[in-house]
Amino acid sequence: MSPFSATTYPNLITQQSSTQARLFPQYGGPNPHFDAIIAGSGIGGGILADDLADRFAAAGGGRRILVLEAGSYLFPTHVFNVGRFANADVAKLYAVQTFTQPGGETDRHYIHEQPQLNFGGRSIFWSGLIPTIQQWELEFFPQGVRDGIASRLVEAGRTLNASVTMGHKAQAVVQALANSPLAQHFEIRETPRALHQPYLTAAGAPAGEYWTESTGVFNTAELLVNQIGLASGDPVADSTRRPSLLLNHYLESVVRRDDGRYELQVQDTIGNATRQFTADTVVLSAGALESPKILRRSPVFDTLSAEIRGLVGKGLTDHPTTAWVGGLVTHIAGVAIPRDSHAKIVLYSRGHRGADGAIIYPFNVEMNINHEYWHLRENDPSSPAVPVRPGDQSLMEIKFSFGNCLDDDNAIVFDDSLSSRYLPQIRFKNLNWMDDLAANRFPAVAGWHKSFDEIFAVLNDVTNQIFSQFTNHAQPTRPLDECWYGACGKAFGYGTVHHCVGTLRMPAKPRLDAPGFSVSVVDENLQVHGKPGLYVCDMSVMPFSSAANPVRTLAALALRLSEHIATA
Numbered sequence: 040m041s042p043f044s045a046t047t048y049p050n051l052i053t054q055q056s057s058t059q060a061r062l063f064p065q066y067g068g069p070n071p072h073f074d075a076i077i078a079g080s081g082i083g084g085g086i087l088a089d090d091l092a093d094r095f096a097a098a099g100g101g102r103r104i105l106v107l108e109a110g111s112y113l114f115p116t117h118v119f120n121v122g123r124f125a126n127a128d129v130a131k132l133y134a135v136q137t138f139t140q141p142g143g144e145t146d147r148h149y150i151h152e153q154p155q156l157n158f159g160g161r162s163i164f165w166s167g168l169i170p171t172i173q174q175w176e177l178e179f180f181p182q183g184v185r186d187g188i189a190s191r192l193v194e195a196g197r198t199l200n201a202s203v204t205m206g207h208k209a210q211a212v213v214q215a216l217a218n219s220p221l222a223q224h225f226e227i228r229e230t231p232r233a234l235h236q237p238y239l240t241a242a243g244a245p246a247g248e249y250w251t252e253s254t255g256v257f258n259t260a261e262l263l264v265n266q267i268g269l270a271s272g273d274p275v276a277d278s279t280r281r282p283s284l285l286l287n288h289y290l291e292s293v294v295r296r297d298d299g300r301y302e303l304q305v306q307d308t309i310g311n312a313t314r315q316f317t318a319d320t321v322v323l324s325a326g327a328l329e330s331p332k333i334l335r336r337s338p339v340f341d342t343l344s345a346e347i348r349g350l351v352g353k354g355l356t357d358h359p360t361t362a363w364v365g366g367l368v369t370h371i372a373g374v375a376i377p378r379d380s381h382a383k384i385v386l387y388s389r390g391h392r393g394a395d396g397a398i399i400y401p402f403n404v405e406m407n408i409n410h411e412y413w414h415l416r417e418n419d420p421s422s423p424a425v426p427v428r429p430g431d432q433s434l435m436e437i438k439f440s441f442g443n444c445l446d447d448d449n450a451i452v453f454d455d456s457l458s459s460r461y462l463p464q465i466r467f468k469n470l471n472w473m474d475d476l477a478a479n480r481f482p483a484v485a486g487w488h489k490s491f492d493e494i495f496a497v498l499n500d501v502t503n504q505i506f507s508q509f510t511n512h513a514q515p516t517r518p519l520d521e522c523w524y525g526a527c528g529k530a531f532g533y534g535t536v537h538h539c540v541g542t543l544r545m546p547a548k549p550r551l552d553a554p555g556f557s558v559s560v561v562d563e564n565l566q567v568h569g570k571p572g573l574y575v576c577d578m579s580v581m582p583f584s585s586a587a588n589p590v591r592t593l594a595a596l597a598l599r600l601s602e603h604i605a606t607a
Contacts, residue, residue, distance in 0.1 A: 042313060043289045043306045047461050049136040051156055052111045053287050053308045059112035063267050066105060066283035073283070074102040075604065076303060076318040078290040078333065081160020082590055083577040084324025085259025086198060086597040092266050092282045094605035104282040105316065106263060107305060109289040109325070110135075110157035114260075130155060130164035137328055138451070140465045144533070150357075150467035151533040154328060158286055159260025161537060167233040167256065168383075169201045170587035173226075175390025175398065176442050179583035181546040181556055183563035188595060195594035200257040201231040208374075209382035212408065215372035216384070219508050221501075224400055225386035232383070233257035288314070292337040293321055295570060301339075320572045320604055323543075327355065327579040328451065328465075331542045334560075335453050336460060339570060347568055350560050352451035354541035355467055357534035358443045358584040359476055364502060364529055365436040366516045368408070368509040376433045376509075381412040386505075388586065397486030398551065402441040403586040404501065409433050435516070437505055439498055443584040444483040444549060445541040469533060476531060483550045495525035538589055540581030543567075547582030556582075564603050565596065576600050 045053040075091060077084045088106050095102040113133065134153035141148055155161050171192055177185050204210055209229050216227045233256055266282050291304040291313075301321045305314045323330040331352040334340055340348060368376055386404040393399050452464040468475055473491050481487040481494070489497070502523065509516040522529050541547070545563060546556035560567060561580050567573045576597050581589060 042291060043308065043461060044311060045308045048156070050133070050153075051109075051135045051308075052113065052133070054111050055287065055309060056112060058115060059286070062112075062115070063264050063269060063284065065285055068283075070103075071315060072103075072300075072317045073105040074318065075320040075322065076105045076107065076301075076316060077322045077324055077576075078107045078303075079160065079324030079326065079329070079577060080106055080108040080158055080259055080263060080284075081324065081326065081577065082162050082259060082593050083597050084322065085159065085162065085262050086594050087322060087324065087576050087601050088282050089259075089262045089266050090198075090598055090601040091604060094601060096280060098605065100280045105318070106282055106284045107288045107290055107303075108158050108284070108286045109308070109329075110155075111286055112158045112260070114163060126164050126166055130161070133157065133164070137462065138465045139462055140467070147469055147472060148466050149469050149533070150355075150465055150539075151535040152537065154326060154536050156329075159258045159263075160326070162258040163260055165258065165590070168588045169196060169199050169231045169233060169591050170385050170403070171196075171231075171387070172585040172587050172589070172592045173387050173390060173403075175388070176583060176585045176587075179442075179444065179548045181563050181582070184545065184596070184599075187599075191595035191599055192591060194598055195591050196231060198257075198594055198598065199591065200233040202229075202233070203231075204229055205382060208376065208380040209384065209408075211374045212371055212376070212382045213384055215374065216386070216505075216508060218372070219504075221386065221504055221508075224389055224391055225404070226389060227384065227386050230383040230385045230405070290323075290325070290333055293323075293333065293573065294338045295342070295573070299571065301573065318572075320574070320607075322574045322576050322600070322604075324576045326577050327539045327542045328536060330575055330577055330579050331451050332461065332463065334543065334567070334575075339567075339573065343567070343569065346558055347560055350544065350558065352453060352463075352542050353447055353449070354445040354544055354547075355449040355451060355465070355539050356443055356446045356541045356584045357539050358586055359441040359480065359531050359534075361439040361498065361524060361531055362529045363407075363436045363438045364518050364522065364524065365434055366506055366509070366518050367432040367511045368435045368516050369432055369512055370510045371508055376408060376435075378409065378431055378433055379412075380409060380433065382406070382408040384408075385587070392486075395486070396552070397488075398484075400497075400501070401481070401485035401487070401586070402439045404505065405438050405440060406505070407434075407436045410436060432511060435506075435509060437502065439501075440586045441481070442484050442586045443480055444551075445544060445547050445582065445584070446480070451542060467534060473531065486551050492525070495523075495530075498524040538578070538584065540578045540584050540589060543575045543579035545580050545582050565600050574600060574604070 077088050133155045135156045136153055213227055267284055287308045289306045291306050294302045296302055300317050303316045335351055384406040388400040391399050448468055450466050452466050506516045543560040545561050546559045549557050561575050565574045565580055
């Protein structure tokens, strides 16, 4: 079979810019052996490499780390510096076609969008939300992972530059909601996020609402550049005290040798040359779509048990989310919400169970107030593209995000044809199809046995409870155009590749009240079963698709794995 080339994935950027060459070095030394090789520089691989380098240095140094990244260096800093365009719109320009799928958007097995392959992974296109997985959701994780996870999640928040607050107005909204009956079933907080930079007055004092913020945008490209250092260093001499990096190098396969070391075949996508490296420890961090492909192509795959081989690529699962419902507001609990205020709030379900044993609310509620201030890139406020409405009414919007068990009907479908070696077909049960949600997904995650109308009734009841806390010029707030869930197209949306999990799972609970955990590809320490030193650290290991954005959970798992590898 032909090796990977620059044209294998349509839209993959393969270049070494002069900007990148001036900023940081790439490894070019003669020694092909490393203590640890990490394939992928996104949230999992980037955080792991950074923390592991710190641990190795604290232990006296001398241990070598190599980070392999298939893509290129795209931006000198975070993508938000590309003006005020929505990050999702910019990200689509860099989407790489890494799989095929049948049909179009109306097909029952259609998954939206394509991943990005570049230095820093999707973290450079990420909107910075850092909500936290909840205790009821962690029950789907094995005990070894749950032990100590609370402190790991706190540590992950610090690593991700989580904000403290968005200011007095956001705090007032949270306090009003926390004093309402909603607090019985929801823990209500400002949504922590990594923010661009403090907005300061000319005198250097915090300005307006944004009086305490994080230290800066988080993305793993910057994290690793900080570790590697500027190009003025010697990457060969420095390789024992800081990580080494190779961009535009695609990991073809992994072989476990008789001496216990791993041999990696890597393709240079610019020079079209094949290179070999060896490592004591290998970590696949290429994402929930790419890591299963790497394992599937590798000779090490054939040495796994038949049961484990059957799980590789299976379980691809996103969390079901609804459309947004919005209403116009001016006050909450007597507190004015002016047009230039902003709040982003999450109502975390406490996971309480009803008399029938089902989880009453197996979802979080996300809330935006004046969402156009979300990114805060007012570099040209007079531009007609800046979507700031006139008037004194603020726009408040909510949507629901459900937890979801792994779905074994979803899979990356491999066969023996040449084209599927890199471009397999995705079989993904589309979340827009209510029949599967009602019949399978919601019963598994929550014990629900509800009709479509009953599901929408729950959503509309919570919507009404939230909207009832707000007023619009002294009148109760109502959804715009009276568009409630189940009407006006307000239902569940499509799944996307960006939060998909489960394709190389750790032990997973298949249903809410299942007595035990399923067979897995990796163990609780993220090591591939029966392959000492071969690990996975990306969304593919997740045994459950949480209602919250899973990035903080992955960051916590990366920090946990770093400690495990450093002390092994």
